[in-house]
Amino acid sequence: xxxxxxxxxxxxxxxxxxxxxxxxxxxxxxxxxxxxxxxxxxxxxxxxxxxxxxxxxxxxxxxxxxxxxxxxxxxxxxxxxxxxxxxxxxxxxxxxxxxxxxxxxxxxxxxxxxx
Amino acid sequence: xxxxxxxxxxxxxxxxxxxxxxxxxxxxxxxxxxxxxxxxxxxxxxxxxxxxxxxxxxxxxxxxxxxxxxxxxxxxxxxxxxxxxxxxxxxxxxxxxxxxxxxxxxxxxxxxxx
Numbered sequence: 205x206x207x208x209x210x211x212x213x214x215x216x217x218x219x220x221x222x223x224x225x226x227x228x229x230x231x232x233x234x235x236x237x238x239x240x241x242x243x244x245x246x247x248x249x250x251x252x253x254x255x256x257x258x259x260x261x262x263x264x265x266x267x268x269x270x271x272x273x274x275x276x277x278x279x280x281x282x283x284x285x286x287x288x289x290x291x292x293x294x295x296x297x298x299x300x301x302x303x304x305x306x307x308x309x310x311x312x313x314x315x316x317x318x319x
Numbered sequence: 320x321x322x323x324x325x326x327x328x329x330x331x332x333x334x335x336x337x338x339x340x341x342x343x344x345x346x347x348x349x350x351x352x353x354x355x356x357x358x359x360x361x362x363x364x365x366x367x368x369x370x371x372x373x374x375x376x377x378x379x380x381x382x383x384x385x386x387x388x389x390x391x392x393x394x395x396x397x398x399x400x401x402x403x404x405x406x407x408x409x410x411x412x413x414x415x416x417x418x419x420x421x422x423x424x425x426x427x428x429x430x431x432x433x
Contacts, residue, residue, distance in 0.1 A: 293420075295419070295420045
């Protein structure tokens, strides 16, 4: 099975850089995704790391280290609108079958950006 | 506009009264899924579908049914709702059955079972 851990809350000020960590324990692993959710609205996809290393998309970057079972989401030049919950999610190996063909989400990190 | 729609958005019902939450996507996506979200527990998958007539259980399928008779629709059925099914429900879809790492979510359905 899969188990993911994220900090429950992170606070930072506008313009700063913040890193949201995600550690995982899985029986197999294919990739790590990140989603953003504002106040109970629809989660939206941010990024996916299939390989080790850093993926950059504008102000957001995501990192994966399979050897450390660890990933993070990096948000730069924080804006008030970045206040939201952020979820990491793991995808099992492609050879998985049955109920393992699914994303497993972490419990989420509530980011609060202060002026 | 490409989107996932859910209906109803809000529903208050009573224990035991059968209900259906509809989900439809207009993007010709193969993969569709239902999640429930409860405080502190993140998103937990109820059921998913890799394609028409192909469905499978997620982590919390008890008390729910689904069907996938058409590619665009994936209704969630609660045959006999109970108060512990009070939750925020999301439908999601992705283009290919093997690209479910990137999912598009509907706006959510807030269900209260009294």
